[in-house]
Amino acid sequence: MLTDNTIENIKKALTKYPNKQSAAMDALRIVQEEAGYLTEDALLQVADMLDMPPPELNEVATFYTMYNKKPVGKHHIQVCTNVSCSLLGSEHIVEFLSRRLGIKKGETTLDKKFTLSEVECLGSCGTAPMMQINDDYYENLTDGKIEEILKGLK
Amino acid sequence: MATVKINGKEITVEDGTLILDAARQAGFEIPTFCYQARLSRLGSCRMCIIEIGGQKKLQPSCVTPVMHGMEVFTENETVKSARASMLEFLLANHPLDCPTCDKGGECELQDFVFKSGPRRSPFSESKRRFHDKDKILSPVIIKNHNRCIHCERCVRICDEVVGRTALGSIGRGAKIMETSFMDSTLDCDHCGNCIEVCPVGSWMSLPYRYKARTWDLKEIDTVCPYCATGCQFTIGARNNEIVRVKSKITTGINKETLCARGRFGYNFIQSEKRLKKPLLKKNGKLVESSWDEAISFIKQRFGAGKKTAGIASARHTNEELFVFQKLIRDVFKTNNIDLDSRFANKWVTSSAIEVLNLAAGGISIFDALKAEVIFVIGSAISNENPITDYLIRQTAVDRRKTLILAHPRRFKLNSSANISLRYKPGTEGEVIKGITDFIEKGVFHGNVVGDISQVGEKFKNAKNITMFLGADILRLDNGTNVVAEIVALKGLLKKAGKNIIIQPLFDRCNQRGARAMGIHPLFLPGLKKVKENGMDCGEILDAAKKGEIDSLYILGEDIVSMYPDAKFAKDALSNIKFKVVQDTFLTETAKTADVVIPGASYAEKDGTFTNQEGRVQRLRKVISPVGNSKDDLDILCSIGGFAYKSAKEVFDDIKKEVLGYKDINFDALDGNGALVKGHGAENQGSRVKGQGASEIASASPRNDTSSNPYLDEYPFLLITGNHLFHSGRLSQNDDVLIKLLAEPFVEISEEDAKELGLTDKENVKVKSSEYEAVLKLRVVKGSQKGVAFMPENFDSVSVNQFYKKGQGIARVKIEKQV
Ligand code: SF4
Ligand code: SF4
Ligand code: SF4
Ligand code: FES
Ligand code: FES
Numbered sequence: 001m002l003t004d005n006t007i008e009n010i011k012k013a014l015t016k017y018p019n020k021q022s023a024a025m026d027a028l029r030i031v032q033e034e035a036g037y038l039t040e041d042a043l044l045q046v047a048d049m050l051d052m053p054p055p056e057l058n059e060v061a062t063f064y065t066m067y068n069k070k071p072v073g074k075h076h077i078q079v080c081t082n083v084s085c086s087l088l089g090s091e092h093i094v095e096f097l098s099r100r101l102g103i104k105k106g107e108t109t110l111d112k113k114f115t116l117s118e119v120e121c122l123g124s125c126g127t128a129p130m131m132q133i134n135d136d137y138y139e140n141l142t143d144g145k146i147e148e149i150l151k152g153l154k
Numbered sequence: 155m156a157t158v159k160i161n162g163k164e165i166t167v168e169d170g171t172l173i174l175d176a177a178r179q180a181g182f183e184i185p186t187f188c189y190q191a192r193l194s195r196l197g198s199c200r201m202c203i204i205e206i207g208g209q210k211k212l213q214p215s216c217v218t219p220v221m222h223g224m225e226v227f228t229e230n231e232t233v234k235s236a237r238a239s240m241l242e243f244l245l246a247n248h249p250l251d252c253p254t255c256d257k258g259g260e261c262e263l264q265d266f267v268f269k270s271g272p273r274r275s276p277f278s279e280s281k282r283r284f285h286d287k288d289k290i291l292s293p294v295i296i297k298n299h300n301r302c303i304h305c306e307r308c309v310r311i312c313d314e315v316v317g318r319t320a321l322g323s324i325g326r327g328a329k330i331m332e333t334s335f336m337d338s339t340l341d342c343d344h345c346g347n348c349i350e351v352c353p354v355g356s357w358m359s360l361p362y363r364y365k366a367r368t369w370d371l372k373e374i375d376t377v378c379p380y381c382a383t384g385c386q387f388t389i390g391a392r393n394n395e396i397v398r399v400k401s402k403i404t405t406g407i408n409k410e411t412l413c414a415r416g417r418f419g420y421n422f423i424q425s426e427k428r429l430k431k432p433l434l435k436k437n438g439k440l441v442e443s444s445w446d447e448a449i450s451f452i453k454q455r456f457g458a459g460k461k462t463a464g465i466a467s468a469r470h471t472n473e474e475l476f477v478f479q480k481l482i483r484d485v486f487k488t489n490n491i492d493l494d495s496r497f498a499n500k501w502v503t504s505s506a507i508e509v510l511n512l513a514a515g516g517i518s519i520f521d522a523l524k525a526e527v528i529f530v531i532g533s534a535i536s537n538e539n540p541i542t543d544y545l546i547r548q549t550a551v552d553r554r555k556t557l558i559l560a561h562p563r564r565f566k567l568n569s570s571a572n573i574s575l576r577y578k579p580g581t582e583g584e585v586i587k588g589i590t591d592f593i594e595k596g597v598f599h600g601n602v603v604g605d606i607s608q609v610g611e612k613f614k615n616a617k618n619i620t621m622f623l624g625a626d627i628l629r630l631d632n633g634t635n636v637v638a639e640i641v642a643l644k645g646l647l648k649k650a651g652k653n654i655i656i657q658p659l660f661d662r663c664n665q666r667g668a669r670a671m672g673i674h675p676l677f678l679p680g681l682k683k684v685k686e687n688g689m690d691c692g693e694i695l696d697a698a699k700k701g702e703i704d705s706l707y708i709l710g711e712d713i714v715s716m717y718p719d720a721k722f723a724k725d726a727l728s729n730i731k732f733k734v735v736q737d738t739f740l741t742e743t744a745k746t747a748d749v750v751i752p753g754a755s756y757a758e759k760d761g762t763f764t765n766q767e768g769r770v771q772r773l774r775k776v777i778s779p780v781g782n783s784k785d786d787l788d789i790l791c792s793i794g795g796f797a798y799k800s801a802k803e804v805f806d807d808i809k810k811e812v813l814g815y816k817d818i819n820f821d822a823l824d825g826n827g828a829l830v831k832g833h834g835a836e837n838q839g840s841r842v843k844g845q846g847a848s849e850i851a852s853a854s855p856r857n858d859t860s861s862n863p864y865l866d867e868y869p870f871l872l873i874t875g876n877h878l879f880h881s882g883r884l885s886q887n888d889d890v891l892i893k894l895l896a897e898p899f900v901e902i903s904e905e906d907a908k909e910l911g912l913t914d915k916e917n918v919k920v921k922s923s924e925y926e927a928v929l930k931l932r933v934v935k936g937s938q939k940g941v942a943f944m945p946e947n948f949d950s951v952s953v954n955q956f957y958k959k960g961q962g963i964a965r966v967k968i969e970k971q972v
Contacts, residue, residue, distance in 0.1 A: 044335075053313075055322030056319060059323055120327070
C-alpha cells in the first residue's frame with residue numbers, strides 16, 4: 001500500500017505533466033524513494049492513479065534498471081556490463097565484487113548492506129569500466145580502486 | 155501511382171504501398187514475423203529485409219513504402235544470406251523443442267528456417283532459459299517464454315484490437331518477456347488472439363495442449379454458433395473428436411480474431427450431459443425411448459386438438475428454421491410461431507424488423523463503418539458481439555471519426571469512445587428524442603447522463619451516419635416507442651441529405667436469418683405479411699395459462715430459463731397438453747416436455763446462418779451427431795413428412811420463397827459468405843407501417859419509471875444479457891467456458907456501491923418481489939446509477955426469476971449479506 005505521503009507527492013507530480021501517463025516515471029521514482037523498491041501492489045495502485053493498464057506501467061518499471069523490483073541493501077552497487085565496459089573488463093569486476101561480497105549478481109548481503117546488480121549502459125562509456133553505487137558514479141575501475149571504495153562505505 | 159521493378163518484374167501500385175505488399179502483389183513471398191496487416195507497424199524483427207537498388211543497407215520491406223522507379227531485390231544472395239543470419243540470431247536463443255511443441259507443423263519459425271534458414275549454427279553460448287515448466291496463465295492460456303521471438307504481435311493485438319492491454323514487454327534486451335502483469339490473468343478476455351497471432355509456440359491453448367499433431371487434424375471451415383457477428387473459423391478434429399477451433403488470417407470478417415466463446419466454446423459438443431437418446435414422458439417421468447417410438451408418438455399426438463404453436467431458437471440454421479415454419483404453418487396450419495422467448499412482443503420485434511430494414515439487402519460491416527459518426531445504442535457490445543467491438547475499435551482510431559456509445563453499463567469499448575451516454579433502461583426513446591430535438595430545435599429534455607448536445611452537433615456535421623441497434627431494445631415493452639423515435643431521427647437526418655445506415659447487433663447467430671425464414675407470427679418467409687396474425691411467445695403462454703393451447707413444438711428454445719417471468723412461464727407450459735422439445739441438452743424447458751428429441755450441435759450438421767449484416771455463411775458438418783442424436787433437419791423432415799435429403803435441397807426451396815437469397819449458390823459459399831439482397835422492397839414500407847400503427851401504440855404503454863410504485867422498495871432496474879464468456883444457457887454446458895466464469899454475479903455502479911456501503915466482490919442479497927438470491931457483487935466505475943446487471947447464462951441463479959410479467963424491466967433491491 002502506498003502511504004498517504006507518497007500518494008500526495010504523486011498527485012503533486014501529476015500537475016506537472018500534460019497527461020497522467022507522462023508522469024509514470026516520476027511517480028515510480030517517488031514510490032521508490034519512499035519505499036526503497038516497487039511492489040506489485042504499488043504498481044497496481046500507481047497504474048490506477050495514472051489510468052494506465054498495469055502491464056504498460058510494468059513495462060516502464062522493468063525497462064529501467066534504476067527501478068528496484070526487490071528490496072535492496074543500503075548500498076546498491078550497479079555494474080555496467082554493456083559494450084564499452086564489457087570490452088574493458090566489466091565481467092571481471094562483477095566477479096570480483098561477487099567474491100568480495102559473497103553474493104551473486106541480483107543478491108543482497110545478509111546484513112542488508114550491499115546489493116549487487118548488473119545494468120545496461122550508464123552513459124559513462126568514456127570512463128569505462130564503471131559502476132554506480134546509489135546515486136554516485138565510480139569510474140575507471142580497478143580491483144584496488146574497488147577495495148578502497150568498499151572500505152569507504154559504512 | 156508508382157511503378158517499381160521487383161526482381162526484374164515491373165509492377166505499378168498505389169503511392170505509399172509498402173514494398174512488402176507490392177512484392178506480394180508481384181507474386182514474391184517475403185517472410186515476416188513482426189508484421190501483421192491489422193497491427194501498427196513495428197519493423198523490429200528484420201525478417202522482411204530486402205535490397206533496394208542504389209542503397210547499401212538492406213531495408214525492412216514492411217515499413218518502407220515504394221517510390222516511383224525503385225528497383226527492389228527480394229531473392230538475391232545478399233538478401234538471402236541476411237535472412238539466414240536473422241534466423242540464426244533467433245535460433246541462438248530458441249530452445250528448438252519442436253518435437254514437444256504444439257505449434258510444430260504450423261510454426262512460422264520452423265517453416266522459415268526450413269526455407270531460408272542456416273543449416274548450422276556457430277553459437278556456443280548457453281541459451282537463455284526463463285523457466286523449466288510452462289506457465290498456466292488461465293484455464294485456456296499457457297505460456298512458454300523460452301520460445302518467444304519478440305515479434306510483439308501478441309502485445310499489439312491485445313492492445314490495439316482486443317482493447318484489453320493485458321500484455322506488455324517486460325524487461326529488456328535478450329531477457330525481454332512478452333507477458334501479462336506478473337504472469338497473472340488480470341484484465342484478460344481469454345480470447346486467445348495472442349495465441350492465434352503468435353508465430354511460434356510461445357502462447358498456446360491449454361485445452362488443445364498435447365491433443366494432436368497439427369498434420370493429424372481433419373480441418374473444416376465453418377461459422378461460429380454464438381453471436382450474430384458471424385465469425386468464420388476452422389474446426390480441427392481427430393478421431394471424430396473436436397480438439398480445437400482456430401481462426402484464419404485469410405477468412406471471414408473476423409480474420410485472425412475470435413472471442414473466448416468462439417475459440418474455446420466447442421467443448422459442450424462432447425459434453426457428457428448431451429442428450430443422446432429420445433425421451434418420452436411415461437407416468438410423469440422422462441424415460442429413454444427409440445426414435446421410432448418417439449417420432450410416431452409425436453405424429454400421433456401433436457396437433458390434435460384446437461390450438462398448436464411453435465417456438466424456435468435463433469441458434470438453428472436457415473434450412474432448419476424454414477422447414478420448422480413449414481411444419482407449423484403448412485402441416486399444423488397456424489401462424490402461432492415465434493423466435494426466442496426473451497423479447498417483449500410481436501409489435502416490438504416487427505417494428506425492429508422495419509427500422510432495421512431487414513427486408514432490404516445486407517450491408518457489409520466494413521461499409522457501415524465508413525461513416526464519420528458511429529452511434530451504438532442498446533447493446534453492451536463488448537460482451538455481446540466481441541468481434542464487432544474489435545472492428546469498431548480499430549475504425550475509431552481514425553481521428554476524423556466519432557464513436558458514440560449509449561448504454562446504462564460501462565464496458566470495454568467505452569475507452570475507445572469519443573462520447574459515452576448513460577441512461578436508465580427503458581428510456582432509450584428519450585435518448586434518441588433528445589438528439590432529434592437538439593438537431594431540430596436546439597433544446598432537449600430527459601435524464602440522460604452525458605452530452606446530448608455534443609452528440610447532436612456531431613450528427614449535424616456528419617454526412618454519413620451509422621447507427622447500431624442492439625437486442626436490448628427487443629426486450630423493452632416500450633420498444634416500439636424507441637423504434638418510433640429512431641424512425642423520426644432517421645427521417646430528420648435523411649431530410650438534411652445525410653446517408654444513414656441502421657445495422658442490428660444480435661446476440662444469437664441466426665436471428666436475422668430466422669426472421670427471413672418466417673419465424674414470426676406476422677411474417678412468412680421473405681418477410682411477406684401473413685393473412686391472419688399469429689400469436690407471439692408471450693401470447694402463446696397467456697393462452698396456455700388459460701388452457702387454450704393443446705400442443706407446442708419447441709425447437710432449441712429454453713423458455714423456462716429465458717422468458718422474463720420464470721414462474722409464469724413454467725405454470726403456463728404445464729397447462730399445455732402436449733409439448734415436444736428438440737434440443738441438445740435437457741434444459742429446464744425440456745424437463746417439462748412430453749417428448750424430448752436429441753438434436754445436433756453446430757459441428758454435426760450442414761446448413762447456413764445469416765449474420766447480423768445479412769451475410770449468409772456455411773455451417774459445415776465435422777463429426778457425426780453424438781450418441782443417438784440426429785441432424786435437426788432430418789428430425790423435422792421425418793415429423794413433417796418432407797422429402798428433403800440435404801440442407802442444400804432446402805436452400806434451393808428457400809431461394810424460391812425468400813427473394814433476397816435467390817442469387818446465392820449454396821455450394822459456392824466461401825469464407826466471405828454472401829450478402830443477401832432485398833426480398834422485394836416494393837411492398838416493404840407500406841406493409842409494416844400500414845400494419846397497425848395504432849395497434850403498436852396501444853400495445854406499448856410508455857414505461858414511465860418516475861411514477862412506479864415499486865421504485866421505492868426496489869430501487870434498482872435489473873437488466874440482463876450475455877457475459878463475454880457465455881451465450882444463453884448453452885455455454886454453461888461447456889466445461890472450458892464454465893471455468894472462465896462459473897457463477898453469476900450482480901453488477902452495479904461505483905456510485906451506488908458507495909451509497910450502499912458495498913465493496914467489489916462481496917456477497918450481496920438481491921431481492922425482487924418474486925425472488926431473492928445471494929450473489930457476488932461487481933462494482934463498475936462509470937455505469938449508470940440505479941441500474942443492476944446480471945448475466946442470463948446460469949441455471950444456478952436464473953435471472954428471469956426476478957422478473958414479473960407485465961412489469962417490463964425487473965426491479966430489485968440490493969443489500970449487504972449479513
Ligand atoms: S487472451 Fe486476449 S485479452 Fe487475454 S492476453 Fe491474450 S489477447 Fe489479451
Ligand atoms: S509471445 Fe509470440 S507473439 Fe508474443 S512476442 Fe513472443 S513470439 Fe511474438
Ligand atoms: S464474436 Fe460472436 S461470432 Fe465471433 S467468435 Fe465471438 S461469439 Fe462467435
Ligand atoms: S557501456 Fe558502460 S557506461 Fe556505456
Ligand atoms: S516483418 Fe518487417 S521488420 Fe518484422
